[in-house]
Amino acid sequence: DFLNALHEIPPAFGASTDDLERCRLNGIVDCGDRHKRIYERAMLLVEQVRVSKGSPLVTCLLEGPSGSGKSAMAATIGINSDFPYVKIISAETMIGLSEGSKCAQIVKVFEDAYRSQLSIIILDDIERLIEYVAIGPRFSNLISQTLLVLLKRVPPKGKNLLVIGTTSEVGFLESLGICDAFAVTYHVPKLRQADARKVLEHLNVFADHDIDAAAEAIDDLPIKKIYMLIEMAAQGSHAGGAEAIYAGEGKININRFFDILGDVVSLRV
Amino acid sequence: DFLNALHEIPPAFGASTDDLERCRLNGIVDCGDRHKRIYERAMLLVEQVRVSKGSPLVTCLLEGPSGSGKSAMAATIGINSDFPYVKIISAETMIGLSEGSKCAQIVKVFEDAYRSQLSIIILDDIERLIEYVAIGPRFSNLISQTLLVLLKRVPPKGKNLLVIGTTSEVGFLESLGICDAFAVTYHVPKLRQADARKVLEHLNVFADHDIDAAAEAIDDLPIKKIYMLIEMAAQGSHAGGAEAIYAGEGKININRFFDILGDVVSLRV
Amino acid sequence: DFLNALHEIPPAFGASTDDLERCRLNGIVDCGDRHKRIYERAMLLVEQVRVSKGSPLVTCLLEGPSGSGKSAMAATIGINSDFPYVKIISAETMIGLSEGSKCAQIVKVFEDAYRSQLSIIILDDIERLIEYVAIGPRFSNLISQTLLVLLKRVPPKGKNLLVIGTTSEVGFLESLGICDAFAVTYHVPKLRQADARKVLEHLNVFADHDIDAAAEAIDDLPIKKIYMLIEMAAQGSHAGGAEAIYAGEGKININRFFDILGDVVSLRV
Amino acid sequence: DFLNALHEIPPAFGASTDDLERCRLNGIVDCGDRHKRIYERAMLLVEQVRVSKGSPLVTCLLEGPSGSGKSAMAATIGINSDFPYVKIISAETMIGLSEGSKCAQIVKVFEDAYRSQLSIIILDDIERLIEYVAIGPRFSNLISQTLLVLLKRVPPKGKNLLVIGTTSEVGFLESLGICDAFAVTYHVPKLRQADARKVLEHLNVFADHDIDAAAEAIDDLPIKKIYMLIEMAAQGSHAGGAEAIYAGEGKININRFFDILGDVVSLRV
Amino acid sequence: DFLNALHEIPPAFGASTDDLERCRLNGIVDCGDRHKRIYERAMLLVEQVRVSKGSPLVTCLLEGPSGSGKSAMAATIGINSDFPYVKIISAETMIGLSEGSKCAQIVKVFEDAYRSQLSIIILDDIERLIEYVAIGPRFSNLISQTLLVLLKRVPPKGKNLLVIGTTSEVGFLESLGICDAFAVTYHVPKLRQADARKVLEHLNVFADHDIDAAAEAIDDLPIKKIYMLIEMAAQGSHAGGAEAIYAGEGKININRFFDILGDVVSLRV
Amino acid sequence: DFLNALHEIPPAFGASTDDLERCRLNGIVDCGDRHKRIYERAMLLVEQVRVSKGSPLVTCLLEGPSGSGKSAMAATIGINSDFPYVKIISAETMIGLSEGSKCAQIVKVFEDAYRSQLSIIILDDIERLIEYVAIGPRFSNLISQTLLVLLKRVPPKGKNLLVIGTTSEVGFLESLGICDAFAVTYHVPKLRQADARKVLEHLNVFADHDIDAAAEAIDDLPIKKIYMLIEMAAQGSHAGGAEAIYAGEGKININRFFDILGDVVSLRV
């Protein structure tokens, strides 16, 4: 299953999976049933691509709120596929490039994939790849058109490809027609209270008598915010510093935790 | 008739029809009366072009929802025409080109066609050729103008040309005046339940007692989604894998099928 | 009168009138009183230009629905004027050119005309010359401005010029101020039933007992659609093929005609 | 007075006034009191500029409907000023130039004027100079800014300049702030019936018993339309042709006149 | 006080103040209390800049209707400051330059000022510097951003700078955030009747018995319009010409004055 | 605490902190509890970054009205962090650069920071960095995208980075999605009356019997306006000049103070 699969992952920071590992620096913890089900479905698509004769192109979109774990999941799928060609296309490596150069890089990755029998391409943060901002709205039509064509273009005979996209702007991609260009879409959610509680237990930074109160306070947060909260609350909670807490020698002060929660959440969520 | 005509097609992957064949990798199955009638009408236009003295240019637009089989039908018409010059103009071969270069390529195909006595040009996915996105909307006016002129320009004396366009954005083409530039327009529909059932029977991947339930569930889907559904449901349905199912040694688990259907359809349709 | 004038036209395909003749490949048939009156008025403008001392520039716009015969009429006026310089400016010969190059070509034609004592310039499909699409709307302001200036610029002393424009987007030209730049505007209409009937009789492709029914069905169609309809209906109407019908050896099957009419008209008009 | 002043004008077609004379090819006839008063006021501005010590720049805008005689009046003022430097800036001599080149030409004319003690610059058809179309609206901001600065820039010591602008798009210039940049604005109107009648009498192309009916029909037309009407109606009115009428050997047929009036006016006004 | 200060001004047309003097060619007359108070406040800012240790940058905006005397006042402040570096930045010297070149020139002036211990920079007609027109609206964002940064950038240690802006489009500058970038804003008004009367008396061009009537008629006009009115009315008022009036040998005809007033005011104000 | 921390700051004008010190030329006075609390929270983030193993990137936005002290606070945090790499990115040093060059400079600063174990980058006045104006609105999407990516890009292993942004246009950044890209946001407010009073006392420029009235008048002003007010009111308050007041030899005239307050506040706030 999802977690087990993940536990098998060797702490690989080798050349080919380096970019993928950067997407899950905190490792992978159990985020609950909904994350798990998406992972399983996606791994079936991996199998479909592995054995398919008739449909050499399968496409799948992971959408959900910012920080909910989409990129980490896509990277995990890529790593666990054991496909010979797994590549992440991210705006991080293309900062400041012209639209044309970005297109060329994207096309290059697809052309490379067409040369491998089994490939996965991750289009990470598609709204960032197409340089989207809500005001206007503005975006690169050149890159959008390129994606729209690539998401439909059948690989050459005998080459099978899985494309996984991630986005936190599904509404916008919908209106561009990019969503419809994916065969399936899965929603990667924020963590419900029960899921969040499991994460807190796993991290072991609260005293036993505080953990209920803490978990109750963080219903419906993305996994990323939970990590940020813990780190901030650990700061100044204990004489030995945050290190003491991570070392298990101290616990987070629950009042400090609530105080910080106000900074991080009430203002922005 | 449509299917018979199709059955006559040799599995030609030769130079000239290679691009056309790529549009119908799954072969061609009977999609019902409505698809058949459009095919027949279009073949009459082929005849009209073949014998016409007075009107050397005939134009026809195939419009309909994404994945309904427009490109496959246009390719089939082109292959079955036996015209000496049949060419598909597709955004796939022009990724990342400037508007000007795309125009030049399009014009080149028409100029080449003017040199052949009988020609068919397929303008595949016109909205993609003109780089359309709904937001804005944005599109290439240079390419639009080129198409508007080419769709009216009479070939030189003695040269007859059939232009077949395909689009899933008929409303937009209408507002550009591109629809009116075509002499006739045919709507290529999704499959009704009866048509879909025939496709399922033909594919032979369900147990006899499941086929009614399966067909009932997929009313009003485009042919492309039906194929995708079957492939996804075959995955993990049977111990022998999807291969066993395609080999006729197993059947798709109907519950798995319904489950997958939810992923593919309820979210997106 | 109009038709007689037309009958006098030698089947000239010589250098100077070649472009003009391409506008009326089907020849010219009697389209009824309204077409005739416009032709006569326009020929009076030709005379006015021929004899004028005081106003060396006369301008006239033919507007009406697509396919109503505007370009054919403008070409006919040009041919029948017997002026030494008659030139048609059409988007067909400027595909893919930049706005600047198009302007230069247009200006060149006017400069050439200023060197001839009597000239006619046809600005064919002005909306296409200015690269208009309704979405936006978009159009070339550079070319629009060029036309607005040229339509007001008085030729040099002793040189007289008639400019005839055609358009099916009169509303848009109105809003650009291009309509007001023409001294007179004539509306070239679709064919009324009575006029259409005469065309059918002249073409002689229906059996006598069918012609009433056929004519009744095609009220308010542009001449171009009528021709297209006949060609399509002739296809498959008769064992001997369309050729037999054109040769007078067969007639169009009236039911087939109605069937085709549905394709061509009900969907698009 | 206006007419007398005009009658003094020698039929000068010499180098310096050639461009100005092209604005009044039909000569100048009495268009009524309102035209006359504007002419007189403008000639006072000429005097003001001639003697002014304190305000070396005077600016005046002539606005009114298309064809009402603005350019002809501006040219007449320029010719009658006897200033050493009188120059008309018109879009006609700048067709197809870039905005930058147009600006440079405009600035050049002002720089030249600054070198003459007394100058008049006519900015003819300002909306055309700034490449205005109502759709959008679109116009050249570069040229607009240039005009806005030039209309305020004080000439060097001892050099006096009168700038006369003409426009038929006063509302638009108002919204650009160009109107306010002119010190005074005069409205050049269409001709009232009484004024039009005088013009008809002067032209002497109607029979005495027809002139009342003719004049009555053309209330509120610009002078340009009246000339066009007469020319068109003269065509085909008389056996001897239009020449006979202009030669005084025939008169315009009043019914023909009304008929033509419908073409020219009812459609467009 | 304001007037006295002005009277002290030597008729300096030397290199450094030449551009400033061009802003007040008519000299400076007393425009009333409101103008005077603004002048005094601004001169206090000059003092503040002269002695300040803590805040090396002071900024002040003069806004008001066109022709109300903003540029003349800014120039007067600059001249009277006796600062070693006083510079006016005006669109007049940058006609037709690209946005980039204009920016470079503006930045250059600030860099020069940073080298002087005490400096004044006049940003004259800011809306013209940023190429503003109301339609759109359009303006240069490059220049706007440059001004926004320069109006906040603290000069180097020991260098003090006063920036005075003028504008008649305060509403627009407000919406760009340029107004808020100024520390203080003063409204330079049109002249009230009492103020206008003083100007008329000072100019001495009306007969004693006419001056009341004249003053009554020109309530709420900018100083510039008053000067224009006088000049126009002087033309043709007297046999000896306008010269006679300025020489005190004649007076303006009050009826002529009212007549001209109608031209200048009722149409445009 | 905040003030104490500040008092420890040596008057460092050395190379590395020069840019930072320019942000607080007036030194730092106690602005009340709200400013203090933000400073303390931010210094905890500094600690978090110093000790963090897991989350190498922390981001924090200071937003609030213009002149409320955001840049001064960010600079103070940077100086007090004692991190080896502290850099401010400001539009002031990039005036007139192209968007591309600005991007390159911004990216360069991040790349440099990735080489230091502990870094702080201040993105000062983000709306100015992205060239924002409210009209349109207009802004640089290239720079916005660059910031959006950089604010999410994880530094290389072992390098920790704190990014502090400042802005007075939080609403706009919100709509660009830039706010959400920061982990926490703090609102830096205007001064309440009690806080302002403390500042006045500290500056010691009012007579004891005036200070209540003065403080009462300046509720809800940003610290910057308070300083400007004092400087302006000091001018002309006392025979010895403003210097006498700063030297403690005189006090600000309270009536003059109220008068100036009207100029600075009532017009603009």
Ligand SMILES: Nc1ncnc2c1ncn2[C@@H]1O[C@H](COP(=O)(O)OP(=O)(O)OP(=O)(O)O)[C@@H](O)[C@H]1O
């Ligand atoms: N299952 C998980 N276990 C532990 N940490 C996780 C898990 N999933 C995600 N994270 C961590 O949470 C943070 C956010 O995850 P990720 O970047 O995948 O979210 P995202 O949905 O892609 O966000 P965005 O929309 O901003 O791109 C990362 O630091 C990641 O390492």
Ligand SMILES: Nc1ncnc2c1ncn2[C@@H]1O[C@H](COP(=O)(O)OP(=O)(O)OP(=O)(O)O)[C@@H](O)[C@H]1O
């Ligand atoms: N009659 C058919 N029999 C079997 N497969 C078909 C048939 N028609 C289409 N297909 C298959 O269905 C898929 C979609 O068909 P096609 O690409 O022609 O649809 P389309 O209408 O052009 O879609 P789009 O709007 O996305 O371009 C293709 O894989 C094609 O091979």
Ligand SMILES: Nc1ncnc2c1ncn2[C@@H]1O[C@H](COP(=O)(O)OP(=O)(O)OP(=O)(O)O)[C@@H](O)[C@H]1O
């Ligand atoms: N009087 C006529 N007799 C016979 N054929 C005609 C006549 N007028 C036009 N046609 C034919 O009808 C078709 C359409 O005519 P034409 O191109 O002149 O129409 P149009 O009004 O210019 O259309 P568009 O608006 O599309 O430019 C042409 O093929 C032309 O040859």
Ligand SMILES: Nc1ncnc2c1ncn2[C@@H]1O[C@H](COP(=O)(O)OP(=O)(O)OP(=O)(O)O)[C@@H](O)[C@H]1O
């Ligand atoms: N007073 C006049 N007497 C005779 N003819 C005139 C007179 N005024 C103008 N015309 C003629 O009428 C026509 C239109 O005049 P003109 O070009 O000056 O009008 P306009 O107001 O400038 O028009 P537009 O707005 O189109 O530029 C010209 O042919 C001109 O020669």
Ligand SMILES: Nc1ncnc2c1ncn2[C@@H]1O[C@H](COP(=O)(O)OP(=O)(O)OP(=O)(O)O)[C@@H](O)[C@H]1O
């Ligand atoms: N106090 C004054 N005494 C005499 N003349 C003045 C005075 N103030 C301004 N003028 C004159 O009035 C005219 C308009 O003044 P100025 O150019 O300063 O106005 P402005 O407000 O800058 O106008 P704009 O908004 O058009 O730039 C100029 O000719 C100037 O010389």
Ligand SMILES: Nc1ncnc2c1ncn2[C@@H]1O[C@H](COP(=O)(O)OP(=O)(O)OP(=O)(O)O)[C@@H](O)[C@H]1O
């Ligand atoms: N605590 C403080 N004590 C003394 N002076 C201060 C303090 N904070 C800010 N200032 C001064 O107030 C002025 C405004 O501060 P600062 O530039 O930091 O404001 P800001 O919020 O960044 O404004 P903006 O939004 O315009 O960038 C500066 O001159 C600064 O030196």
Ligand SMILES: [Mg+2]
């Ligand atoms: Mg992500």
Ligand SMILES: [Mg+2]
């Ligand atoms: Mg297709």
Ligand SMILES: [Mg+2]
């Ligand atoms: Mg035509």
Ligand SMILES: [Mg+2]
């Ligand atoms: Mg004119």
Ligand SMILES: [Mg+2]
């Ligand atoms: Mg000014």
Ligand SMILES: [Mg+2]
């Ligand atoms: Mg700041």
